[in-house]
Amino acid sequence: MTSRVFGLIRVVLVLGLLASCGGNGSDGGAVSSGSPDPGIAKTAVRYALPPMGWNSWNTFACNVNENVIKSVADTIAASGMAAAGYQYVTQDDCWVGGRDPATGQLFANPSTFPNGIKALAAYVHSKGLKFGLYTSGGTNTCAALAHGTRPPTYPKGVGAGSLGHESVDAATFASWGVDYIKLDYCGGNLSAFPAMRAGIAATGRPMYLSINPYSANQTLPTNFASDGTLYVPAYADTSRISQDITNTFASVTSIIDISAQDASWAIPGYFNDMDMLEVGRGMTPDQDTAHFAMWAMMSSPLNAGNDVRSQSASTLALLTNAGAISVSQDALALQAVPDAADSSATLQVWTKPLQASGTRAVAMLNRGSAAATATVNFANLALSGPVQVTNLVTGEVLSPALSTGSFSASVPATGVVLLKLAGTDPLAFKAPLALQNWIWASTQSGKIAAKVWPSQDALPVGATAAASVIVNGTSYRDGLAVNAPAQMVYRLGGNCSTFQSDIGLDAAAKGVGTVDFQVWADNVMLYDSGVITGSSPTKTVRVSLNGYQTLRLVVTGAQDGVANDVADWADPTLVCGS
Ligand code: GLA
Numbered sequence: 055m056t057s058r059v060f061g062l063i064r065v066v067l068v069l070g071l072l073a074s075c076g077g078n079g080s081d082g083g084a085v086s087s088g089s090p091d092p093g094i095a096k097t098a099v100r101y102a103l104p105p106m107g108w109n110s111w112n113t114f115a116c117n118v119n120e121n122v123i124k125s126v127a128d129t130i131a132a133s134g135m136a137a138a139g140y141q142y143v144t145q146d147d148c149w150v151g152g153r154d155p156a157t158g159q160l161f162a163n164p165s166t167f168p169n170g171i172k173a174l175a176a177y178v179h180s181k182g183l184k185f186g187l188y189t190s191g192g193t194n195t196c197a198a199l200a201h202g203t204r205p206p207t208y209p210k211g212v213g214a215g216s217l218g219h220e221s222v223d224a225a226t227f228a229s230w231g232v233d234y235i236k237l238d239y240c241g242g243n244l245s246a247f248p249a250m251r252a253g254i255a256a257t258g259r260p261m262y263l264s265i266n267p268y269s270a271n272q273t274l275p276t277n278f279a280s281d282g283t284l285y286v287p288a289y290a291d292t293s294r295i296s297q298d299i300t301n302t303f304a305s306v307t308s309i310i311d312i313s314a315q316d317a318s319w320a321i322p323g324y325f326n327d328m329d330m331l332e333v334g335r336g337m338t339p340d341q342d343t344a345h346f347a348m349w350a351m352m353s354s355p356l357n358a359g360n361d362v363r364s365q366s367a368s369t370l371a372l373l374t375n376a377g378a379i380s381v382s383q384d385a386l387a388l389q390a391v392p393d394a395a396d397s398s399a400t401l402q403v404w405t406k407p408l409q410a411s412g413t414r415a416v417a418m419l420n421r422g423s424a425a426a427t428a429t430v431n432f433a434n435l436a437l438s439g440p441v442q443v444t445n446l447v448t449g450e451v452l453s454p455a456l457s458t459g460s461f462s463a464s465v466p467a468t469g470v471v472l473l474k475l476a477g478t479d480p481l482a483f484k485a486p487l488a489l490q491n492w493i494w495a496s497t498q499s500g501k502i503a504a505k506v507w508p509s510q511d512a513l514p515v516g517a518t519a520a521a522s523v524i525v526n527g528t529s530y531r532d533g534l535a536v537n538a539p540a541q542m543v544y545r546l547g548g549n550c551s552t553f554q555s556d557i558g559l560d561a562a563a564k565g566v567g568t569v570d571f572q573v574w575a576d577n578v579m580l581y582d583s584g585v586i587t588g589s590s591p592t593k594t595v596r597v598s599l600n601g602y603q604t605l606r607l608v609v610t611g612a613q614d615g616v617a618n619d620v621a622d623w624a625d626p627t628l629v630c631g632s
Contacts (some may be wrong), residue, residue: 064388090554094584099323101262101291102577103383105355107142107186108135109330112299112359116148116197116208120174120296129362131181138374139383140358142234142262143178144186145171147197150214158219159226161188163210175231182392186234186262189223190215191246199240217246227261234262251289260444264327264355266294268455285570285612287324290357298330301336303468306345307421313352313389318496318539321608323575325353334360334369340469343447344419344491346372347472350382351390351417377446378472381428385409385577386604388543390417391496395434401465403430403580407493408474411481411545411603412437414493415446416473420465429462432477434513436491440631441477477543482605485556487626491515492542507531523622525558526592530624535560537618538569546575546605551583553605554596555626559588559619567618570610572597575602585612592624598604599628 063396103309106536108130127143130136151163162171175185188213198211216223216237216497227235237250248267254261265286286293295316296309313326320326328349333342349356358373365373372378390406393416397403400422406415414435418428432441440455452473463471480491488504491514495502503520504513513519520536523533535543557571573581573595580597599605605628609621 063491064600088397089594091583093581093595096579097288097323098320099577099579100260102322103385103387103594104325104353105142105262105264105292105357106139106382107144107184107234107355107357108140108362108526109144109146109186109236109357109359112145112301112330112335113361114333115116118145118148121170123174124177125363126249127178127181127183127368130183133362133370134374135358135370136182138376139379140356140373142184142186142357143351144236144357145174146188146236147195147211147238150211151193152210153214153219156202160214160223165581167446171232172230174190184233185231186236187227187230187232188236188238190217190238190240190242191244191250191265191469192217192238192240192242196238196240196243200403206349214579215240215242216250217242219247220246221256221487223258224261226248228254228257228259232261234264235268236264238266239268245284248289261288262291264289264292264460266310266327266428267341268294268297274628285610287319287321287610288409289456290326291323292327293326294328294329299332300333303337303341303344306332306337306341306348310348310352313354314392317352317389317391318498318541320353320387321435321574323388323539325355325387328354330357330359331373332359334358335364340466342372343371344468344470346375347381347417347447347577348390348404348419348471349377351387351404351415351472353382353387356382371543375447377449377474379413381406381408381446381472386543387577388494389496390415391494393430393434396428396430401426401428403428404432405435405494407479407543409603411547412476412479416475417467418463418471418473420467420469423467425464425466427462428471429460430473431460431618432475433459435475436480437475437477438480438494439477441475444474444476445473446474449458468616481547482550482628482630484542484550484628484630486532487544487553487623487628488534490628491606492541492544495541497536497538497609498619502540502542503535503538505530505533505535522561523624524561525622525624527561528592528624530556530622531598532625533621534607534626535562536609536621538567538611538616538621540621542611544605546599546602546604548601548606550599550628550630552596552629553599553626554594556592556594556622556624556631557583558586558592558622558624560622563618565589566613568610568612569619569621571621572608572610573597574606574608575599576604578602586621
């Protein structure tokens with residue numbers, strides 16, 4: 055049965071249900087009726103999409119100077135990379151000459167940056183590009199910390215980190231015209247990250263903040279969602295989620311697996327940084343394509359790391375591939391998740407809904423050493439036909455109107471096939487949301503438990519059955535229980551006027567979890583509950599959805615890690631035109 059027919063049957067069921075019951079549950083469950091909670095002040099999105107640019111580290115490390123950066127900027131401006139979206143030219147480690155004891159300000163190494171950073175930034179700006187600069191949240195830069203083990207040695211970064219100097223360094227960078235700060239960690243302190251955000255705010259200059267809590271040799275957890283100290287997206291625009299990438303396919307796939315654990319964190323204004331690209335740095339063309347396509351699918355920043363001045367035509371073509379970049383820069387800004395039903399350990403199908411209704415980017419990723427045929431079943435994506443399938447890298451339409459319910463393709467060894475599917479999404483309708491199919495979901499536990507009433511109604515595709523949805527002792531008729539951080543996205547199609555739900559920690563949280571509920575529509579945050587604990591009263595969210603195309607339900611782990619963070623959307627309900 056197609057999900058469209060399935061959806062129609064459910065509409066009929068629900069209309070019948072509402073007619074016979076007047077919308078009230080007869081199983082003794084609660085129905086939302088409280089006055090709406092206004093929520094806390096909503097946070098403005100600083101940078102809605104993953105940044106694109108270039109970074110010096112992967113190719114140049116400490117063999118860098120101002121002429122390298124200038125000639126790279128020349129190439130990015132002239133080669134078509136800028137036109138394709140590459141904007142930031144970032145000088146990574148090894149620019150610093152020390153900290154002036156009189157002014158307290160950092161200064162550039164006079165032998166390699168004789169004209170100083172301000173002049174360099176002005177040169178990059180003169181090319182129509184933006185300028186990025188490295189510093190560290192410790193007392194030394196990372197290259198200085200690795201002094202002696204990372205050739206060439208770099209003594210000038212000793213004692214030249216930003217820890218304790220965040221405000222003055224942000225002010226210095228602003229006065230130089232910096233647009234993007236890469237804030238490393240190496241031997242540092244997590245306090246440097248929010249302190250730098252405060253320093254940036256005090257300057258009044260917009261500067262992108264890219265943090266790295268995972269510098270080499272640090273012992274932080276590999277999944278920062280369980281770091282448990284601070285809510286990273288509150289102050290960082292992107293955060294590294296892994297240790298340093300290398301130019302091997304094993305490194306690429308290991309970072310994909312780490313980032314996949316944090317898919318529910320990606321949101322307009324915050325993305326998981328999978329590290330600078332290794333495209334054009336020694337992997338095979340198929341591996342490079344898989345690497346680039348997956349970074350785009352997972353909404354990672356796209357910072358080229360190759361020597362663009364001498365790159366091959368095929369590397370340039372890949373880095374500027376319009377289809378792959380359209381996936382990275384799609385306005386819905388979701389991170390791809392695996393389609394578990396169509397994936398195996400070596401042959402995986404990844405999916406990312408795009409802004410236009412009915413469209414999905416799909417990456418068939420072959421991690422194995424032999425070519426293999428992958429299949430995507432549209433029903434597993436809650437997508438119904440007819441479906442048009444386009445190869446996003448080549449632009450070739452592979453199937454104009456496929457109604458068979460699946461598409462198969464041969465995927466090269468350690469390679470990818472990147473597709474766009476255009477079919478029909480399930481549109482939300484006037485009914486309990488717990489009955490309805492989302493188009494994308496990700497949670498810390500990998501599961502969303504739905505309780506629907508009456509019990510014979512089908513669960514959404516991919517949901518497990520919740521035995522109960524209990525908030526502050528009240529049992530609800532319908533609900534969605536998620537382990538934070540979690541996100542679910544629904545298509546509204548501009549047809550719905552109101553979303554309403556009670557919210558709170560589930561009884562399974564045993565009164566000790568800490569979460570934050572947010573409601574977003576079309577990349578606009580409509581509601582933010584602030585921190586909800588086990589002792590918070592149940593709140594009712596009610597937001598107006600007039601004209602929006604998508605509804606995005608977000609639960610973050612707030613500020614204290616994710617233990618016990620089982621959160622309920624209790625009796626979530628949509629009012630739609632039909
Ligand atoms: C760390 C970072 C790298 C790079 C180097 C510079 O290893 O993870 O991306 O910035 O420091 O020393």
